[in-house]
Amino acid sequence: MLVKYYELNKQKKEIELEMSELKEVFQQYFNQLFGADQKAEITMNGYKLQRQVRKTEKYNEEETIRKLEGLQLHDLIQVVKKPDDKKIKAAINLGLLNPEQLEGCLTTTCSAAITVKPITPR
Known part of the structure; x- marks a missing residue:
């Protein structure tokens, strides 16, 4: 189970990196075709690629x-x-x-994280 978890986690990181690179290519494509920060959509080979733009405003x-x-x-x-x-x-x-004097004021939270690493480098 440890080996499987380690390998899956490694694959996950590789997949996330590859997806991030693809998203950047899609963004550049839409920027060239439709302009930056513009909603866009194309259909190709039975798939629809869509860019949604969310606008948020915040006062300085x-x-x-x-x-x-x-x-x-x-x-x-x-x-x-x-x-x-x-x-x-x-x-x-x-x-x-x-x-x-501040008794009852301090709250402590804990979060658990699991990591699996090989003892010997692969």
Whole structure:
């Protein structure tokens, strides 16, 4: 089972790399034929190749905040309060904060990962 898992994982990586290269070729083809960031579709040999374009818009945080403050529109700006992990650890190390004072505040998450590697190089 270990050998099979290792070999399949190796094949998966090779397949993902090859698919990534093919996708890049398809993107270049569509860019030349239809233009960049344009929805496109072709049918060939019983297959349909399609490019969908998803557009997302996001405000530049610093510039937008500067302009909103200049317009006195402070209600349109979020104030996000969150703990600064580095400063908390530094305060604990310096003795300014006792870890017991934050009891119940620290959450720990774990994630498991499986790797299989040959002991001797192949």
